[in-house]
Amino acid sequence: MSEGLLTGTEMTQKQLVDPSEDTLRRLREAFNSGRTRPAEFRTAQLQSLGRFLQDNKQLLQDALAKDVGKSAFESDMSEIILCQNEVDLALRNLQAWMKDESVSTNLLTKLSSAFIRKEPFGLVLIIAPWNYPLNLMIVPLVGAIAAGNCVVLKPSEISKNTEKVLAELLPQYLDQSCFAVVLGGPEETRQLLTHKFDYIFFTGSPQVGKIVMAAAAKHLTPITLELGGKNPCYVDDNCDAQIVANRVAWFRYFNAGQTCVAPDYILCSQEMQERLVPALQNAITRFYGDNPQTSPNLGRIINQKHFKRLQGLLGCGRVAIGGQSDEGERYIAPTVLVDVQESEPVMQEEIFGPILPLMTVRSLDEAINFINKQEKPLALYAFSNNNQVVNQLLERTSSGGFGGNDGFLYLTLPALPLGGVGNSGMGRYHGKFSFDTFSHQRACLLRSPGMEKLNDLRYPPYGPWNQQLISWAMGSQSCTLL
Numbered sequence: 001m002s003e004g005l006l007t008g009t010e011m012t013q014k015q016l017v018d019p020s021e022d023t024l025r026r027l028r029e030a031f032n033s034g035r036t037r038p039a040e041f042r043t044a045q046l047q048s049l050g051r052f053l054q055d056n057k058q059l060l061q062d063a064l065a066k067d068v069g070k071s072a073f074e075s076d077m078s079e080i081i082l083c084q085n086e087v088d089l090a091l092r093n094l095q096a097w098m099k100d101e102s103v104s105t106n107l108l109t110k111l112s113s114a115f116i117r118k119e120p121f122g123l124v125l126i127i128a129p130w131n132y133p134l135n136l137m138i139v140p141l142v143g144a145i146a147a148g149n150c151v152v153l154k155p156s157e158i159s160k161n162t163e164k165v166l167a168e169l170l171p172q173y174l175d176q177s178c179f180a181v182v183l184g185g186p187e188e189t190r191q192l193l194t195h196k197f198d199y200i201f202f203t204g205s206p207q208v209g210k211i212v213m214a215a216a217a218k219h220l221t222p223i224t225l226e227l228g229g230k231n232p233c234y235v236d237d238n239c240d241a242q243i244v245a246n247r248v249a250w251f252r253y254f255n256a257g258q259t260c261v262a263p264d265y266i267l268c269s270q271e272m273q274e275r276l277v278p279a280l281q282n283a284i285t286r287f288y289g290d291n292p293q294t295s296p297n298l299g300r301i302i303n304q305k306h307f308k309r310l311q312g313l314l315g316c317g318r319v320a321i322g323g324q325s326d327e328g329e330r331y332i333a334p335t336v337l338v339d340v341q342e343s344e345p346v347m348q349e350e351i352f353g354p355i356l357p358l359m360t361v362r363s364l365d366e367a368i369n370f371i372n373k374q375e376k377p378l379a380l381y382a383f384s385n386n387n388q389v390v391n392q393l394l395e396r397t398s399s400g401g402f403g404g405n406d407g408f409l410y411l412t413l414p415a416l417p418l419g420g421v422g423n424s425g426m427g428r429y430h431g432k433f434s435f436d437t438f439s440h441q442r443a444c445l446l447r448s449p450g451m452e453k454l455n456d457l458r459y460p461p462y463g464p465w466n467q468q469l470i471s472w473a474m475g476s477q478s479c480t481l482l
Contacts, residue, residue, distance in 0.1 A: 027150040030177040036148045045145045050087040052173040063161035069300035083138040090146040097435045107473035113446040118439040120148035122198030129204045130156035131258040136203045143434025150178045224427030231377045233263035234367045236384030244383045245279035251407030253334045256299035257354035261379040261408040265357045267367040284334045301330040310353040316346035375423035
């Protein structure tokens with residue numbers, strides 16, 4: 001759940017806490033009026049959202065730098081550009097996405113029109129986390145707007161600088177009768193969840209995801225949960241250790257390790273560990289210098305609470321690289337741990353920081369068995385020069401996403417969904433998947449009011465002839481009507 005104190009945004013206390021009944025009523029009335037349904041309205045709102053990103057790029061970069069020490073490069077690559085790409089994709093494809101989808105009929109419905117209509121759910125709640133506070137708010141918002149919903153946005157109060165920009169500026173670009181940004185901490189979020197929404201989209205931890213899901217269940221509200229977990233990374237002996245180290249170090253320490261799809265630990269042989277540790281040291285030095293604390297390209301831990309938690313994990317196993325920390329700067333050095341035991345805290349919780357434990361295994365089978373003993377992760381990575389090894393990991397495990405010989409670059413492809421499985425979440429989004437997530441697929445059959453004689457065979461009294469004819473007619477598929 002969101003944690004910490006409310007921001008100092010210059011708004012009234014009433015606006016800072018749970019939205020009033022009037023706010024939710026206003027949004028629901030706007031939806032019921034049909035205001036958000038026309039393609040023209042959706043297009044206009046998406047265009048305004050794009051202008052928000054363009055007009056406030058520097059402000060957003062500054063806010064992200066203050067919150068988690070993100071460099072302009074990381075802010076652009078992982079937040080602003082991805083959001084703009086989603087807006088542009090939705091604008092290019094909105095008409096096609098909204099179009100009714102014709103389906104095939106059988107002889108019973110041959111003269112009917114059968115199709116799927118993509119309808120908006122209604123009033124949607126999007127709850128975003130602090131680690132990618134822009135991306136993980138705006139990308140689902142694009143899908144919700146494209147699908148024709150009204151939306152309540154709840155940014156994380158932990159990333160307070162980004163929250164301030166979103167709260168003060170985003171409403172100036174969107175229709176305020178259809179969209180609202182609400183602020184507050186854990187108690188306000190719990191209060192918000194007591195209201196009935198037509199769809200809830202939550203990104204955060206599995207622990208809080210259970211709370212959100214329980215609240216949604218009270219209203220039988222459909223929900224998407226984008227959660228996290230411990231993402232494994234298997235490194236085969238048949239690898240170039242330096243290439244692996246370059247790629248792993250980049251996506252482990254990106255955003256100071258505060259990424260839900262980052263590798264949480266490495267599984268490899270003892271021999272590979274001995275090759276990989278110096279290669280990782282080489283990569284870290286090249287990326288961040290001899291003193292990473294002075295590097296402008298290494299972020300900071302979000303707050304003191306998470307800093308203390310991560311500092312405690314440095315005592316697990318043996319520090320092979322890094323291990324330094326500075327509480328005043330919320331700095332944790334890029335760290336590699338070896339001789340780590342499965343029972344230690346660093347292997348019992350999602351790390352969410354710049355710490356990478358290495359555990360040794362004797363074989364690929366042992367690695368797969370270890371992975372399959374754990375909860376299903378949001379992502380899984382495999383490195384090998386042997387495609388059969390990578391395919392073995394892909395075939396014999398389950399995860400939200402999979403990367404062979406690279407990290408989370410698949411997130412830059414809107415044609416691929418982002419979503420977990422089991423403990424790492426449910427539902428998916430990005431690109432058209434976002435539109436589908438926020439759309440109810442309504443089954444529709446339109447039939448002529450005449451030609452009643454054709455219906456006699458389905459009406460009682462039934463006989464053997466009716467039964468045979470109906471069975472034949474229902475089993476006969478015709479072509480999809482285009």
